[in-house]
Amino acid sequence: MRTLLTGLLGAALALSSAGAQQPVDRRFALSATGFVKMYNFTGSIRVVGWDKDSVVVAGTMARGMRFFGGGSREAVKLGVEGEGSGADATADLVVHVPATANVWVRGAATTITVEGLIGSVDIGSVAGAVRITGAPRELFAETMDGTLEIVGSPGVLRAKTATGALRWRGGGAEATLTSVSGEVTTDGGSLGRARVETVSGNVLLLGALRPDASVTVESHSGSVTLRVPRDVPMRLTADVVSISGVGIAGKATAPAGRRSDPRLLDYNKPKPGGRAAEVSVRSFKGGMELRQ
C-alpha cells in the first residue's frame, strides 16, 4: 500500500513538473557562414555544429517564458525571454547550427555547452559553467562565476573568468587567458603566443611549448607552476617571490632574482642558429614551481 502511494505521489509530481514546462521546437534557414545570436538567461543551452544549412531549436521552457526568433538566411536571432514562474523557471535548449556559422551566445545563470563549431564563436555567461569542445577559428569565451572549460585548439582564443576556474585542454597559436581569482590551467597541447593574467588566481602551465613560443604570465598574488619541456629549448625570465624545482631533478629551491633583476633560466640548449621558446613569469606575491 505504501509503495502504491509513493508511486502515485511520484507520478503526480512528475506530471506537475512536466506541466510547468512547455516545449520549444523551431527551425530557421541559415547559410553555412551565417550569424546566429542566442539568449537564454537561466537554464542551459547546448549548441551543436552540424553540416546542414539550418538552425534547429529544441527543448523546454517554463510557463510564462516566451521563445522568440527570426531573421534571414544570413543572420538569425533567437532566445527565451520572460521570468517564468515557480522554482524551476528555466529554459533548456539544444540548438543545432551550421558548423561553420558565426555563433554568439549570452546567458546569466546559464550552463552553456558548445560542440563541433569551426567558425567564429563568442560565448558569455555570468554564473553558469561554460564548456566548449572543438576548434573554432576564433573563440571568445567568458563566464564570471562559473567554470570555463575549453577542450580543443582554437585558432585564436580569448577566455576570461572572474572567480571561476579556467581550464584549457589544447593548444594554439594565439591565446589570452584572464581571471581574477579563478585558477587558470593549460594542458594537453602546445602553446604558441600566449598571455595569462590573474589577480589572485594560481596559474598552471602544464602543456608543451612550441619552439617559437612566447608566453607571458602576470599575476598579483597567484603562484605559477610551469612544466619545463623535455626537448624544446626554453628561456625563462622569472620575477617572482621564490622558485622551486630550478634543477628539476633535484627539486632544489633557489632564491628568486631581485625585483630589479629578474632571474634568467635556460633549459635545453638551442641548436646553433636556433632559438628558444620564451617564457616570462611575473608575480608580485606568488612563488613559482618548475616541473618536468
Next chain:
Amino acid sequence: MNDLTPDLTPDETRRLRDAVAALPESVDPERDLWPDIRERIEATRVVALPREQFAPHAPRAQPAQSAQSAHRGPRVTWPRLAAAAAVLVLASVALTRWMTEPAVQTMVVAPAMDSAGTARAAVSFASFDSFERTAADLSATLDRRAGQLDPATRAVLERSLRTIDQAIAEAREALAADPASAAMRGFVESVYRQKVDFLRRANDVAALRGT
C-alpha cells in the same frame, strides 16, 4: 660744429663735412651674423620648426611670392598642428579632471620617505590617474545599472572588485616604497588594467540584463 672742432681751420672743417656726407647711411658687417644667431635660437626651441623656413642660404622669397604667402595667412605645418593638438589635449584633460574630481578615489601613499622619494612617488602615481578616472567612470555606470543585476551576480562582482582593489593597494604601497622600480610600476599597471577590463565586462553583463 665749430664748437666741436675748435682746432680745425675753416678749410679743414669743410673737407671733414664733405667726407662725412660722402659716407654711406649704413655699413654691412664683413660676415652675416644672423645665421649663427638663428641657429642658436633654434637649438633651444622645444618644437623645432622646418629648417627651410630659416635656412641661412635659402633664396629670399620674391615679392610676388611674399604677397601670395601673406594672402594665405599663417602656414599650417605638422609641428604647429601637433603643438595645437597637445594644447587641446592638455586643456581637455584638465577640464575633465576638474569635472570628475569628486569621483576620483585618492590612494594614500603611506610609507615615509625623503622629499626626493616623495616627489618621485607623486610623479609615479600621477600616471595612474587615467586608470583611476576610467575605473571611476565605469564604476559609476555600473552603479546605475546594478539594479538590473540579480543579487548573486552583484555579489560575484563585488567580491572580485574587492580582490582587485586589495591588489592595487598592495602594489601601490610597494611602489611607494620603491618609486624608481619599473617592475613595481609594471605590477601596479597590470592590476589597474585588469580592473578596467573587469569593470567593462561587468558593465556588458549589466547592460545585457537591462535589455
